[in-house]
Amino acid sequence: MDKLIKLFEDVARLWSKYSSFYLDGMKNTLILALVATAIGCVIGLVCGVLNTIPYSKNDNIIKRFFLALIRVLVRIYVEVFRGTPMVLQAVFIFYGLPYFTDNAMRFDDLWTAAILIVSINTGAYMAESVRGGIISIDPGQTEGAKAIGMTHVQTMTNVILPQALRNIMPQIGNNFIINVKDTSVMFIIGFTEFFAFHRYITGVNMLYFPSAAIEMIGYLTMTLLASFLLRWVEKLMDGSSSYELVQVDSLTMSAGNYSHPGKPFAEQNKEKKHLFRGRKRGEQDE
């Protein structure tokens, strides 16, 4: 119990002194994760879509060659960036570019470097998710679209991708949450995200455990918030679970239910209105 009280005291002390650092770190972490996930999704979407363009033996050789080439390139990209640790990729790219170009190309801005590295990494995972999302859609959907004369692009944009994107939403959320946590390795290139401040603060006062407690709570808050938001977005995408019956459709309305104001037809009008109401309330007609 004493220990817990002491922990609370230490946490409170740290927080009162360094809260602006922690909050700043959280802000940086969230921005980096959000931007990099978004860019990663775009990269993944492009790779996934390019990767699933169908081709058959009947297509001409140039088209087949290019599509095969694209598939190989995407495959290499995915395998390399999915198969190596992000912390190493960060070092590799951040120090590798100036090394190879004799400092002609280097990152003056840590944000650019961090966003680039995390985006490329996310894109590799998303490429596979998008591909999976596209091939998981029932082939009947494609056939239905083709049967009314849609081209491959039209089929993709109007029918397949909206459904595929809905299906990979949990995967996008997964990647975002992973990014919130895994951007912590960006301290290696000096990027000041949430975890980097932990290293900085504990370097000054040695309160490792209380600071780690703050970090744990901070990360958990961010990821729980993200989970909650993602569920909400998914619900929005699903649309309403019920639908309105349109009892009287617009075409019959325009001609049939007009009642002329005026005396001679007063009686008739009443009757018509009555009929109309009865029809609206009654069951839908065949």
Add this chain to the structure above:
Amino acid sequence: MSEQILEVKHLSKNFGKNQVLKDIDFTVNKGDTISIIGASGSGKSTLLRCINLLETPTAGEIWYRGKNVADRKVKAHEYRSHVGMVFQSFNLFNNLTVLENCIVGQRKVLKKSKQEAKETAMYYLDKVGMAPYINARPRQLSGGQKQRVAIARALAMNPEVLLFDEPTSALDPEMVGEVLAVMQQLAQEGMTMLVVTHEMAFARDVSSRVVYMNDGVICEQGSPADVFGNPQKQETKDFLARFRNT
């Protein structure tokens, strides 16, 4: 003679070593309602899918308006917009509402205005009795309702021929009637239709021509009265006898 719309010449289709269609010759005239009957695996659906180029024919020609559409140079999607297709499993777009299902093709393929597309869609949805359900999504409809929407979607493209690939085979028995009624009405209005079906009553009563397929070839064809009343080939007799027994 009525105008000829489609002519299939020497059509063959192989799946690997398995020859599913063997040298099929076949014509469709305007206003025809042709029922294609035959046992499962006899190549009925494959014939229909070849006509719509959903399967690429291995050999042979399909002539439509003076063009051989089986030729690689012809753009398949352009041709398909003139040939509607209704599938066994409906294939409505799950991400769109009933109305949007009937509009999207008109907007994107035929480039119609929003208003015009909506009016056409409403006209055909009303015709199949689905106008009250325009805001529903496919997952909220019964099988029969889905199929009626699928028919409206095909009709909204104003096709010259409508292909039906076993439109009632995936339906519960009590829903078969509503779909067949719509099809019968279309036939009476002079729509050119090609129907692969196991509904022998429909083939007998509604169609103008019956085609019996067996083992990848057209075994016998003629008026319903001839094929059902006086079949010439032994295979046809056996097939029809089997149907009467069940």
